[in-house]
Amino acid sequence: MKISVAALTFFFFYACVAEITAQPTGDRDDGTIQSSGVKDCGAAEDQKTNGQLLVILRELETKLRDIQKELGVLKSQFQGKGSENVGPFNTDITLVYKKIYANTGSFNPRTGIFIAPVKGIYYFSFSGHNVSTKPMGLQLMKNGEQMVTVYNHPAGNRFETATNGMTLKLEVGDQVYMRLMQNTWVMDNRNDHSTFIGHLLFPL
Known part of the structure; x- marks a missing residue:
């Protein structure tokens, strides 16, 4: 007797469902138990899949927040320029720059102090x-300690410019600023000769 492809398919399907639902040998095979088994199996699989997707979604949300924080940190930079003559004074002072061309928030233009928002390697010039x-006389300062200095001695009536810079490893909260040395001065005008620049190279 010939058995049709459809009959074989149905028999195979029924055998799979019976195995998944672990029905006893004596259970009815009128279709009711098969349907219930398929539904139960499908619901369980859906619940498992939904749970797995929820876990993955939460992991992605956490990673996204971390990336957003890192992007915010990587934007740490500032650039200040003077606009007038400062000094001389009979004591050292912290220079305050009148023009701020870029500042992501870690540089205080009122005090002239940069505060590191994250541990990392920074560059200042x-x-x-x-x-x-x-x-x-100008000094780059870190937490009250002199890092590097430029000094122009009196040399007659002529214009002079001096520059310097260095890479610093900073901890969160470290302060970096420029100090004008006692009995010296710095000159500036609309040409913006005197500058202070800093930015994060990479976090640690």
Whole structure:
């Protein structure tokens, strides 16, 4: 007797469902139990899949927040420029820059102090301009400690510019700023000769 392809397919399907639902040998095979088994199996699989998707979604949300934080950190930078003559004074002072061309929030333009938002490697550079009838002394400072210095000695009535810079490893909250040395001055005008620049190279 010939058995049709449809009959074989149905028999195979029924055998699979019976195995999944673990029905006893004596159970009815009128279709009711088969349908219930398929529904139960499908519901269980759907619930399992939904649970797995929820876990993956939460992991992606956490990674997205971390990436957003990293992107915010990587934008840490500032650029300030002077616009007038400062000094001389009978004591050291922290320079405050009148023009701010870029600032992502870690540089305080009122105090002239940059506060590191994250542990990392930063780069700072600065320049100073003066008429050498009086000396100019500038120091890059970190937490009250001198890092590098430029100094122009009196040399007659001529214009001079000095620059310097360095890479620093900073912890969160470290302060970096420029100090004008005692009895020296720095000159600037609309040409913006005197500058202070810093930015994060990479976080640690």
